[in-house]
Amino acid sequence: MNKGDFAALHDSADPLILFNIWDAGSAKAVAKAGAKAIATGSASLAGSQGYDDGEHIPFARVVDTAKQITEAVDLPISVDIEAGFATNLADLGHNAAALRDVGVIGCNLEDRLIRPGGLRSVDEQAERIATINREGLFVNARTDTFLGPWMAGEDPNRAELVDAAIERASIYRTAGAGCFFIPGLSDPALIARLCEAVELPINVMRLPGMANNAELAKLGVARISYGPGPWRSAMAQIEDAARTVFAT
Template sequence: MDFTELHHQNKPLLIANVWDAGSARAAQRSGYQALGTSSAAIAAMLGYEDGEAMSFDELFYIVTRIKSATCLPLSVDVEAGFGETANEMTTNLKRLAQLGVVGVNLEDSRVVNGVRQLDNAVTFASRLKEIRKQLADENYPLFINVRTDTFLLNHQQALQETLLRGRLYEQSGADGLFVPCLTAENDIETLSREINLPLNIMCMPDLPRFDRLGQLGVNRISMGNFVHSALQLKLENIMQTIQSQQSFAGVVG
């Protein structure tokens, strides 16, 4: 079953979001079908804020190490593409495809002066269409999972804007639609019904159970950086325990 087919199973594809070779190996041992990188987790690991503060070359190196550690299909979160033009973004995507990456997440927002803001939908769709054409012309069959940040940024008409963008992106060559911070069952069901793309949603505190998400039409479930953040909290607790107890008993016992 290839990566595209994994989005059309009887239950949603639960994708393990990883940030290094160790997390990739852990996901493979745990029986996951596919991996996706978390840009926020990788940025945090390297000491950066999220939002393309790291360079593409730094991301590429981490992806190279992840690919060396696992045989699972790997999709890479390329944020806004690490480029200002379709040509620059496509060059980056081709480098990933040549490495064996099967898909990417490409988002329709950018961090400008520390503030994340939505791109103009028509401008983004035009850029997406050109990227898809360039990839097709050179036979790079990457699965482009477009992330729209309408709910994440609390757009006043989030559902309507997502429907508009989803239809536009579908026409422009998207293979999937990723809507982080989407949790309401009515909204999930509406988007699944109205947009003819596999629907990807992300871990959130109020997210329904996975079986219910499948009933609502969700095709893919992501972890975001929540697992990495949980592990970092545990790491801090361990460090504090060693310091306070002046002993390694809680670590090596």
């Protein structure tokens, strides 16, 4: 499958469901279950190798894991590279090329500043999206407009944040983004408004209490991600099973 074929999977009539994985074994399990594509989650991949999320895992480990995944499953692979593991465009392009060369078809790129926090400027983020796009990867442009407030315990479902996200989406689209990722937003009316206003497929991340996948499709969502949930669930089951064994 090429980049164009992968882009075609992003359709609100039949949204692309990504039950995010973290290694070759979990990729094979999800592929066997009927996935159309495979996507890593940054927290899941890092956590599975003993690292915290936030670009603490060496990028070489990310590439090695991506290579193992592409060799294990015959499906398009998208890799979450957080903010790109690079402070300059040359290194960012090199990182994108490294993933492309091991068979990866797309990546998530977020506009959050990893260490200082806050959002990267729109124009700077557009340059970064364009750099990865030139290396041939499908860019799922993630904005942390909503996730930042959500993680801080604030309500991200606010009209003014939707306005800000719509502005970013327009610029990201011009830069070459193939999809716009809005983790943290969960209000159906606001999701629908954003889907109608943005000329890119919209990707949401499943959150507790969110509308089901069929309802999200009706709102116009074209891609639905499960984020770190599958990994956390799997680790919780392993811990519970181990506790049962050690308690006997």
